[in-house]
Amino acid sequence: MSRHHSVSRARDSHVRTTSTRKRLSQNFLTDARAARLIVHASGVTTEDLVLEIGPGDGMLTRQLLGVAGRILAYEKDPHYATLLSRRYANNPRIRLFHRDFRTARAPREPFAVVANVPFTITTDIVRWCLAARHLTAATLLTQVEFARKHSGDYGRWTKLTIGHWPTVAVELGARIGRHSFHPMPRVDTAILRLRKRSDPLLPRELIGDYRKVVALGFSGVGGSLAASLHREFPTSAVHAACAAAGIPLDQPVGLVSPDRWTALYRALRA
CATH class of the missing domain: 3.40.50.150 (Vaccinia Virus protein VP39)
Incomplete structure (x- = not known):
């Protein structure tokens, strides 16, 4: 094989490798x-x-x-x-x-x-x-x-x-x-x-329901977590749950920490 063909094959291989990468x-x-x-x-x-x-x-x-x-x-x-x-x-x-x-x-x-x-x-x-x-x-x-x-x-x-x-x-x-x-x-x-977690923070049978509440909270309606929750829960229940979890009523959902979320969910179920 000529040197020209060897160089050409090496170049083609490099191009294919770079393209794949x-x-x-x-x-x-x-x-x-x-x-x-x-x-x-x-x-x-x-x-x-x-x-x-x-x-x-x-x-x-x-x-x-x-x-x-x-x-x-x-x-x-x-x-x-x-x-x-x-x-x-x-x-x-x-x-x-x-x-x-x-x-x-x-x-x-x-x-x-x-x-x-x-x-x-x-x-x-x-x-x-x-x-x-x-x-x-x-x-x-x-x-x-x-x-x-x-x-x-x-x-x-x-x-x-x-x-x-x-x-x-x-x-x-x-x-x-x-x-x-x-x-x-x-x-x-x-x-x-x-x-x-070997020991979940919520009973396993409630995880599905918890995630539905999370999806509702992240739906982006009203500009705050509380406003989004109002679509499915009574105002009094949302206010009480937010107070129990230490979440301001005007708090954007992205600023609510995971621990406050689990506290919020427990309060809503109560």
């Missing part, structure tokens, strides 16, 4: 110290089954193999799926799947999720984790703004976090700079930790 929103973790920090934050032990999302070239995978019992890794990029399948072909503790994680069925046994999440599908991944019955915890590396927004670090709270708060604690972890990735993203990242 952009399409899949891939920013690979290249900092081993950051990878160790993520795995340490996950609290994973040799007893745990771990699902890894988008392992890429395996920086996080290598750290997980040092502590996890078993790993199920889901990689959508065919190049890296093949690379990792070959690398770990003789390792019985890890299985590689060439598929979109969002289509995967959750295990029917306790498991954790650890991942450097593709930015464009972060919300989908969080929703998948929250819906998984046997999830124990998820340690997700996300854009720092996303992590701060969903952990209440801005002093505001999202409907997603509030709706699942009685069963899942959402916590902001360490910040990891953009220089720990290739290609380097435009923003820094942070660890977002989802931790399933």
